[in-house]
Amino acid sequence: MTRTILITGASRGIGRAVAIQCGRRGWSVGVNYAGNEQAAMATVTAIEAAGGKAIAIQGDVAVESDVIRMFDATEKAFGPITGVVNNAGIVAPGMKLVDMTAERFARMFAVNVTGAYLVARETARRMGTDRGGPHGPNLGGSLVNLSSAAARLGSPNEYVDYAGSKGAIDTMTIGLSKELAPVGIRVNAIRPGLIDTEIHASGGEPGRAFRLASMVPLARPGTADEVANAILFLLSDESAYITGALLDVSGGR
Numbered sequence: 433m434t435r436t437i438l439i440t441g442a443s444r445g446i447g448r449a450v451a452i453q454c455g456r457r458g459w460s461v462g463v464n465y466a467g468n469e470q471a472a473m474a475t476v477t478a479i480e481a482a483g484g485k486a487i488a489i490q491g492d493v494a495v496e497s498d499v500i501r502m503f504d505a506t507e508k509a510f511g512p513i514t515g516v517v518n519n520a521g522i523v524a525p526g527m528k529l530v531d532m533t534a535e536r537f538a539r540m541f542a543v544n545v546t547g548a549y550l551v552a553r554e555t556a557r558r559m560g561t562d563r564g565g566p567h568g569p570n571l572g573g574s575l576v577n578l579s580s581a582a583a584r585l586g587s588p589n590e591y592v593d594y595a596g597s598k599g600a601i602d603t604m605t606i607g608l609s610k611e612l613a614p615v616g617i618r619v620n621a622i623r624p625g626l627i628d629t630e631i632h633a634s635g636g637e638p639g640r641a642f643r644l645a646s647m648v649p650l651a652r653p654g655t656a657d658e659v660a661n662a663i664l665f666l667l668s669d670e671s672a673y674i675t676g677a678l679l680d681v682s683g684g685r
Contacts, residue, residue: 433669436506437513438516440493440551441493442463446627450517453664461479462486462513463486465489467490472488475488494547494550500554503554514574515574515576517576522543523594528592574620574668576663576667578601578622578624579623581680602678620674622663628655666679
């Protein structure tokens with residue numbers, strides 16, 4: 433069954449891995465990116481090479497008009513959206529809360545919380561069966577939010593602001609799953625642990641996942657593809673009776 437999936441933050445890391453796996457299933461993908469057009473176009477090329485269709489859509493999830501535009505563009509290109517991966521997020525250099533600035537808080541929560549809520553709201557407006565959303569085994573479709581193991585670990589001395597932003601995603605997932613179940617939208621969250629992606633470099637420590645690997649029961653960082661496997665499961669009919677779940681992909685940590 434063909435699907436149309438919008439993925440925020442799809443030009444790198446977990447978002448890119450999900451996008452390419454969607455392509456392998458022959459699905460159509462809206463590839464949202466914030467600023468790196470070259471990386472987004474490379475993702476589009478990879479999706480098409482894998483057998484899917486794709487378009488790149490620039491937009492900041494913290495800006496309401498950008499969120500609406502990325503949904504509009506995906507629908508215009510491929511028809512009704514059947515799945516959304518609420519993936520876009522940021523991290524900042526590791527430090528204790530006492531040293532963090534108000535400006536850091538504002539941007540962290542604007543992207544990771546307000547942005548995620550805007551994407552979730554637009555998903556509800558587009559995919560609910562009460563608003564003309566898709567019908568079938570998955571009814572109105574599937575929203576997969578990207579949380580983090582940090583939401584339950586707290587990330588002391590490094591990213592307590594990031595951890596807090598992901599705690600908000602957990603809470604939103606639980607509440608929204610109940611709110612949207614009557615209109616056929618399943619809402620779940622993935623909580624990755626230490627995953628070897630570029631996000632650690634953006635926080636100033638590219639090798640962080642390997643430095644902390646000894647804390648993981650499986651004794652290694654995870655890969656973006658391993659997280660993507662779980663996301664694809666939640667997007668598919670194989671998870672048709674799962675909603676409100678917080679799925680850890682963390683190697684046991």
